[in-house]
Amino acid sequence: MRLLKISLLFILILSLNSCFDDRDDNAIAASEINDFVWKGMNAVYLYKDEIPDLANDRFTSNEDYGNYLNDFSDPLDLFESVIFQRETVDRFSVIRDDYIAFEQLLAGTSKSNGLEFNLYLEPGSDTEVFGIIRLVLNNSIASNLGLQRGQVFDAVNSTPLNVNNLNELLGQDSYTLNFGTYNDNGTDTVEDDTITSTTNSQALTKETYTENPVHQTTIIDVDGENVGYLVYNGFNRNFDNQLNEAFSELQASNVQHLVLDLRYNPGGSVLTASYLGSMITGQFTGDVYSKLVYNSGLQELNSNFDFVSSFNGNTINSLNLNKVYVLTTSRSxxxxxxxxxxxxxxxxxxxxGDFTTGKTQASITIYDSPDFSSSEINPNHTYAMQPLVANSINVNDVAVPGTGLAPNITLIESPRNFGTLGDINEPLLAAAIADIQGLGRFSQQRIDFRVIQTDLNIKPLEEGMYIDTDDVILNRLNLK
Structure with missing residues (x-):
């Protein structure tokens, strides 16, 4: 990666000086948090040019500025008022009231029982809900108890799940899952499918847990050729060595094909993403991998991430492939x-698989400090922000569309057949193997199960992507 030539810290200071005096100016009667919110968004927001209230000449005096800030009793309201087209363009900028907990999440640490699950409305009902375990994290409470991907549950603490109680029941630190079975009743239609309760159950308690995102590495023999299968669940810089070790295993096995499973990977470090691209290839070292483009006032920060051959003194284990299979869901x-x-x-x-999320912008974690870095943070509160600050594009200046990346082979994970990750009969992996064998590409008829959207299942780095840069600039940038 080419280090940014212009210090973001320096540019931020110039931006602030162009507007108003330091926050300690007695003329500013608004809360410190509101002051932080406006100045931070004014300094770095990607869509600043689209928001008149963020213009450098928006206010004629400190009094005018103070009166504006005092109109907002809640910092969240001020933050939302300067977001550009929340529903369609900027779906991802966030403000957080506890940056300490958030920093732990970025490191991959959270309270978890080790389960990730999908929730659906039961066929024929607009209120009844059932869930399916989609992933059991390694070395977690759930894995130690023997829970498995594909298990169906329809109640918690013996209370049937519905749209009104699922957040309360599944949001507890301790609960008992009551399992059921999914019955398709021998037809291709969903309408007559049923969920049958059973007497099986399992008590679970969440604990502090750090996930190694390198979830599974498997070598599969396909017609005498080695196919590498890698389940990778988050671009976490703390586990770059483990990712490289996984590719060492793939390299040692002389894999001719790679199936990269990103179906539950919500993002993370873009620097790690460049390492991963370099591990898959190896023949493009020094070429531009991806680019970042900032707002009109921060064009000096536009930067490239290159394919590399090493990181932190470690040689990258490259496969030199000219083709890769990537498995995706809407959570990729x-x-x-x-x-x-x-x-x-x-x-x-x-x-x-399925269309991906559709997210191409970058965000930065900024704090209430003189330069918005994590040094000299205002001790009076714990708010931090992650506004979008840049667009990510490839070497040909192509961005990920807001509608997501379209699959070449469409296969939607179905409650009828989740399969086992790494098993050659698991539908998405089976499709990759069939293509490798030259058996032709196929797509299933899409069966639309009614998915329940909830924050219960949000991973620490959900829909996030951060950029690690020179500490002189800022300790962390985030692609969101």
């Missing part, structure tokens, strides 16, 4: 999309 976001978008400019990328 940000850095996952960056990998597909960036690699597709250089090699053949066969995407199997």
């Amino acid at each position: 976001a940000s850095a996952s999309e960056l990998v597909i978008n960036s690699l597709s400019a250089y090699i053949d990328v066969v995407q199997i």
